[in-house]
Amino acid sequence: MTLSIEKIEKLVEPARVHSSVYADEEIFRLEMERIWGRSWIYIGHESQVRKPGDYYSTTVATLPVLMIRDTKTDQINVLHNRCGHRGAIVTQKQCGTAEILRCPYHGWTYRTDGSLHAAPHPGAYKDTGMNIKDAQYSMRSLGRVDQYRGFVFASLAEDVVDLSDFLGELKHTIDNMCDRSPEGEVEVTGLNCHRFLHPCNWKFFLENLHDAMHPMCAHAATSDAVQNYLSDLPEGTKPPAEAEIIDPFGGSYDFFDKMGVTALENGHGYMGGKKSIFSHFEMYPEYLDAMREAYGEERMQDILSFNRHNACCYPSSTIRDGIQSIRVLRPQTVNSTIIESWTFRLKGAPEKLLQRTLRYSRLINSPGSMVGPDDLDCYYRIQESASNGSIDWIDLHRYFGQDQSEASSLTAMGTSDLGIRNQYQAWLDYMRQGESQ
Amino acid sequence: MTKQKSAHDLNVIGDLINLEARYLNKADLESWISLFTEDGYYWMPLDSGQKNPEEHDSIFYEDRILMEIRKRNFMHRLSPSMQYPIRSSRVISDIHVSDYDEDSCIVESSFHAVILYKEQTVFAGSMQHKLRREGDAYKIQMKRVDLINADMPLPPIMIYL
Numbered sequence: 001m002t003l004s005i006e007k008i009e010k011l012v013e014p015a016r017v018h019s020s021v022y023a024d025e026e027i028f029r030l031e032m033e034r035i036w037g038r039s040w041i042y043i044g045h046e047s048q049v050r051k052p053g054d055y056y057s058t059t060v061a062t063l064p065v066l067m068i069r070d071t072k073t074d075q076i077n078v079l080h081n082r083c084g085h086r087g088a089i090v091t092q093k094q095c096g097t098a099e100i101l102r103c104p105y106h107g108w109t110y111r112t113d114g115s116l117h118a119a120p121h122p123g124a125y126k127d128t129g130m131n132i133k134d135a136q137y138s139m140r141s142l143g144r145v146d147q148y149r150g151f152v153f154a155s156l157a158e159d160v161v162d163l164s165d166f167l168g169e170l171k172h173t174i175d176n177m178c179d180r181s182p183e184g185e186v187e188v189t190g191l192n193c194h195r196f197l198h199p200c201n202w203k204f205f206l207e208n209l210h211d212a213m214h215p216m217c218a219h220a221a222t223s224d225a226v227q228n229y230l231s232d233l234p235e236g237t238k239p240p241a242e243a244e245i246i247d248p249f250g251g252s253y254d255f256f257d258k259m260g261v262t263a264l265e266n267g268h269g270y271m272g273g274k275k276s277i278f279s280h281f282e283m284y285p286e287y288l289d290a291m292r293e294a295y296g297e298e299r300m301q302d303i304l305s306f307n308r309h310n311a312c313c314y315p316s317s318t319i320r321d322g323i324q325s326i327r328v329l330r331p332q333t334v335n336s337t338i339i340e341s342w343t344f345r346l347k348g349a350p351e352k353l354l355q356r357t358l359r360y361s362r363l364i365n366s367p368g369s370m371v372g373p374d375d376l377d378c379y380y381r382i383q384e385s386a387s388n389g390s391i392d393w394i395d396l397h398r399y400f401g402q403d404q405s406e407a408s409s410l411t412a413m414g415t416s417d418l419g420i421r422n423q424y425q426a427w428l429d430y431m432r433q434g435e436s437q
Numbered sequence: 438m439t440k441q442k443s444a445h446d447l448n449v450i451g452d453l454i455n456l457e458a459r460y461l462n463k464a465d466l467e468s469w470i471s472l473f474t475e476d477g478y479y480w481m482p483l484d485s486g487q488k489n490p491e492e493h494d495s496i497f498y499e500d501r502i503l504m505e506i507r508k509r510n511f512m513h514r515l516s517p518s519m520q521y522p523i524r525s526s527r528v529i530s531d532i533h534v535s536d537y538d539e540d541s542c543i544v545e546s547s548f549h550a551v552i553l554y555k556e557q558t559v560f561a562g563s564m565q566h567k568l569r570r571e572g573d574a575y576k577i578q579m580k581r582v583d584l585i586n587a588d589m590p591l592p593p594i595m596i597y598l
Contacts, residue, residue: 094588190493192484195590221516225509229502240502338590343494351491361494368481368497370510373593377518 003030008431012424015400015417016393019386021427022201028334035315035430036061039266040144040153040166042317042328043067043078045342047150047187048095053112056095056191057081059330060156064089065142067152071099071112078145078154079114084137095191101139114139149178150185151326169264169409170319173311177321179303181346182294186324189354194341196367196376201386202315202331203423204379205339209310209318210269210419212256213398215249218378222370223250241356244281245363249371256414259309263403263410267314267426269419272307281322286350294348312419314426324357327365335383341365396421445542451532453575454546454566458527461597466508469597473501474569474576479597481582496587496594511596523595524553529564541569541578548582550598560598561585 003026011018011027021027041060044067048056055068064081083090083103090103090110100117101110109117119125119132143158151174153163160166167174178184198205208214216223226246230239248255263269283304291300311319317328324344331337343361345354364371385391399416412418453472460469473479480490481497490498499507512519527550536543544566552558567579582598584591 190484190487192493192588194483194494194496195588197590197592218517221513221519222506222510224515225506225513228509229506232505242503242506246506341494355491358491358494358498362496362498366494366496367591368594370507373518373595374516376593377520381517 003027005432005434009428012428013393015397015421016395017424019389019391019394022203022383022386022394023334025334028201028331030431031427032061032331034433035427036331037156038160038430038433039315040146040155040160040163041315042313042326043145043152043154045150045186045188045326045344046076046147046152048191049076051097053097053099054095055091055098055101055112057091057093060142060154062331063156065154066091066101066139067154068098068101068112073113076145076147076152077113078142078152079110079139080142082139083108084110084116084139085119090139110139114141149174166266167313168266168268170268170270170311170313172306173270173308173319173321176303176306176308177319177324177344179295180291180321180324180349182290182348184294185347186344187347189343189345189358193343194339194361194366196339196341196365196372198337198339198376198379199335200337200376200379200383201335202329202337203427204382205329205337206312206315206318206423207420208375208379209312210261210271210423211417212259212261212271212414213253214375214378215256216251216253218374219249219371221374222246225370226250241359242363245356245360246371248280253415259414261412261414261416261419262406263412263418263422265408267423268312269314269422270311271309271414271419274305274307281356284350284352287353290349312423314423323360324353325361325365335387339365396424444539445534445537447532447534450534450542450544450568450575453568453577454529454532454544454564457566457577457580458529458548462525462527464511464523464525464596466504466511466597470501470504470508472577473504473580474571474578475501477501477576477578477580479504479580479582481584481587481594481598483587485583485587496584496591497582497597507597518593518595521555522553525596526551527598535565541567543567548598552594552596552598554593554595558592560594562587562598 011021044056049069052069052071055066057066066079066081068077070077081090085108088103088105090101107120111117115138125132142154142156144155144160146163178186259272261271307322317326319326326342328340343357363369396417399412403410403412403418457472478500483494483496487493529546529548532546534542535545546564548564550560562584565581566577568575569578
C-alpha cells in the first residue's frame with residue numbers, strides 16, 4: 001500500500017527526520033519513483049562513448065539503461081536497456097561498441113537510437129493485431145536526455161524542467177572543473193571507475209558530503225597516522241604529496257566553519273566556495289603558465305580561486321571541481337548503494353595534475369582507501385539502528401535557525417546541518433508529488 | 438627439486454612469496470614492509486589491462502611512505518572501521534618465474550585470500566612480484582595484484598592482499 005502524502009510529510013520535520021526514511025522498503029520504492037524517477041540523474045561523461053556505437057551501461061532508479069553514441073547523428077542517447085519484445089536485458093556488458101544492438105533471446109535488433117531494426121520471422125505477426133513498428137516495441141529512450149559541457153544527464157520522466165534550470169547554480173561547478181583545463185575540456189581517465197559497495201541507504205552518503213562535523217572525528221585515525229609518520233621523519237624533510245590531501249581531514253571545527261556551506265534549489269549544495277580543503281594545494285608553475293597562456297592572468301586567478309568541495313547534485317552525484325572527480329550514487333535496495341568514483345584528466349594540463357587527481361581518488365574514494373571505510377562504517381552503524389528500530393528520530397539541529405539568505409541560496413557556518421536539511425526539503429518536494437502521472 | 442634454468446632459485450623465491458603472505462596473514466605490517474626495497478611499491482590496478490599506475494586510477498598504489506602510514510593507521514583505536522576483527526588467510530599457488538635478468542626476476546602466481554571483516558569474503562586473482570637481489574637475498578621491488586573482480590563493486594579492502 002502506498003504511503004499517503006500526509007504520512008510522508010510527518011517523517012520530515014524542519015530539524016530532524018524519522019529513521020524509517022533509511023530503512024523502509026516502501027519509502028525506498030517511492031523515492032525511486034518520485035525522486036530518482038522525476039529528476040535529472042547523472043549518467044556519464046561523453047568521453048566514455050567517444051565513437052559512434054560506443055555504449056556504457058548503468059542504472060537510473062535501479063532500472064538498467066544504456067548511454068550510446070548514435071551512429072547516424074553522433075548525439076548521445078540514453079535508452080532503456082531491455083528488449084521491446086519480451087523485456088530481456090539487451091546487453092550485460094559494462095561498455096562496448098555496437099552498430100546494432102541485438103537481444104540474445106529472439107534476435108530482435110535495434111539501432112543506436114533505440115528504434116527497431118528488425119525482428120526475425122516478421123510474417124508470424126501478420127494479422128495478429130500487433131504492429132512491431134510501434135514505439136512500445138523499441139528500446140525506448142528515457143524521457144529526457146541532455147548534457148552540460150560533456151556531462152550527460154537523463155530523466156525517466158518527460159515533464160521535467162530543462163537540465164540547465166535543474167542544475168542552476170551548480171553549472172558553475174561543472175564550468176570550473178572544465179575551465180581548470182587550459183583547453184576548457186575534461187575527459188575520463190579510463191572506461192572503468194571505482195565501484196565501492198555501500199551496505200547502507202543512499203542518503204547517508206549524500207548527507208555526509210555536507211557534514212563537516214565528522215572529519216576530525218571519523219577520520220582522526222588517518223590524520224593521526226599521517227602526523228605520526230611525519231613526526232618520525234628527520235627534521236626539515238619535505239612532507240610527502242599525500243600529506244596535503246589527508247591533512248585537512250584533521251581540520252578544526254573553526255576551519256570547517258569558516259569554509260561554510262551553501263544550500264541551493266532542488267536539494268543541491270556545496271561546501272566551501274572560495275576556500276575549501278583543496279585551496280592549499282600546491283600550484284605547479286608549469287600548470288600556471290599553461291593556464292595563463294590560455295586565459296590571461298585575471299581569468300586564470302578567477303578560475304583557480306573558485307573552490308567548492310563536494311558540490312552535491314541531488315540526488316545522484318557529487319562533484320569536486322578542484323580535484324576533477326565525480327562520485328555517482330547508484331542505489332540498489334533500501335540498504336545497498338554502489339558508489340562510483342570517476343576521475344578526469346584536464347586536457348592540455350601537465351601530467352602532475354592527473355597524478356594528484358589519481359592520488360586523491362586512491363586515498364579517499366577507493367575501496368582500498370583508509371578514509372572511505374571509516375565513513376562507510378559510520379553510515380552502516382546508523383543504518384543498523386534505523387533498521388532495528390532502536391532510534392526513531394535522526395537529528396539535524398546544528399546551527400538551525402541561523403542560515404543567511406542570499407539571492408537564490410542559503411549559507412551557514414560549515415558545520416551546520418543546513419546542507420542536509422536542504423536535501424530533505426527537496427526530498428519532501430519530490431515525495432509530495434504523489435502518484436505517477 | 439625444480440630449478441629454473443636461470444640463476445634464480447625457485448625454492449628461495451617461493452619461500453619469500455610464502456613468507457610475505459605469512460606476514461600479511463599475521464597482519465605484521467612492519468615485517469611485511471621490510472621485505473620491500475626502498476623504492477618498492479604495492480599496486481592493485483582497477484583494470485586488468487592497465488600498463489602502469491600513472492595512466493589510470495588504481496585500487497591501491499602505495500610506496501614505502503604510504504605503507505608506513507597504513508601501518509600506523511591499521512587497527513588504530515580512533516578508526517570506526519577498525520573496531521572489528523580483521524583476519525586473513527592466503528593460499529598461493531603456481532609460483533613461477535616469467536622473466537629475469539641477472540639481478541632481478543618477475544615471479545607470477547595465483548592466490549586466494551579469505552578475509553574476515555564483518556563477514557567472510559573471498560578475494561582471488563593473480564600476483565606479480567618483481568624481485569631484486571640485494572646481497573644474499575631478494576627484496577620486493579614491485580608487487581602487483583590483479584583481482585578477478587577488480588572492475589566489480591567491491592567491499593572495503595582492509596588489508597593488503
